Amino acid sequence: xxxxxxxxxxxxxxxxxxxxxxxxxxxxxxxxxxxxxxxxxxxxxxxxxxxxxxxxxxxxxxxxxxxxxxxxxxxxxxxxxxxxxxxxxxxxxxxxxxxxxxxxxxxxxxxxxxxxxxxxxxxxxxxxxxxxxxxxxxxxxxxxxxxxxxxxxxxxxxxxxxxxxxxxxxxxxxxxx
Numbered sequence: 001x002x003x004x005x006x007x008x009x010x011x012x013x014x015x016x017x018x019x020x021x022x023x024x025x026x027x028x029x030x031x032x033x034x035x036x037x038x039x040x041x042x043x044x045x046x047x048x049x050x051x052x053x054x055x056x057x058x059x060x061x062x063x064x065x066x067x068x069x070x071x072x073x074x075x076x077x078x079x080x081x082x083x084x085x086x087x088x089x090x091x092x093x094x095x096x097x098x099x100x101x102x103x104x105x106x107x108x109x110x111x112x113x114x115x116x117x118x119x120x121x122x123x124x125x126x127x128x129x130x131x132x133x134x135x136x137x138x139x140x141x142x143x144x145x146x147x148x149x150x151x152x153x154x155x156x157x158x159x160x161x162x163x164x165x166x167x168x169x170x171x172x173x174x175x176x177x
Contacts, residue, residue: 002136004113010143011110013172015103021048021150022096024157024164033092037156041149044156045090051149052088052095053081055102058142061124062109065135067117071108074101 002010025033025044033045041047056078063072078101081088089095118136125131147169154164 001118001134002140004110004115004118007113007118007136007139008110009172010139010169011103011106013169014143014146015107016172017147017150017167018099018103020164020167021153021157022092022099024162025092025153026096027162028157028160030090030092032160034090037159039152039156041085041152044153045092045095046085046087047149047153047156048092048095048099049087049089050084051146052099052102053084053086054145054149055106055142056081057084058138058145059102059105059109062122062135062138064124065117065122066120069109069112071105071112074105
């Protein structure tokens with residue numbers, strides 16, 4: 001089971017990597033961002049929209065946690081995506097603003113958590129059925145999903161000669177003195 005410290009680290013890593021990925025993507029013209037590159041979600045924008053859709057779905061599910069997290073209150077104002085291919089925007093700047101809003105919510109949630117919160121089960125439903133899983137494990141999935149798809153975006157950017165630099169989590173892990 002992850003600790004609160006682990007989740008804070010993952011939230012920081014997530015926000016930093018999203019900033020890096022969006023900055024790298026912004027170096028490409030709009031047609032390169034929307035070009036179908038044969039990726040699972042087609043284009044760079046398609047994949048970035050997918051990550052936002054997945055994050056939105058999970059953050060809304062997390063509102064079902066037995067504790068009421070103040071950090072999740074802004075999720076009430078965000079519409080539930082129609083699915084995992086939901087397009088929030090084909091304009092990178094608009095999508096990036098939405099991404100930044102979600103990252104601020106994620107950072108605030110991580111700061112608000114306790115280790116006891118991570119052990120609590122959360123119930124949710126999806127197209128495969130109803131589930132009840134430990135919140136800490138769901139958060140690990142949440143961050144892993146983002147990392148997986150950012151890796152795909154990194155590959156798509158690399159194919160366009162755009163290097164996003166170091167992506168390894170270990171670069172965010174503090175040194176022990």
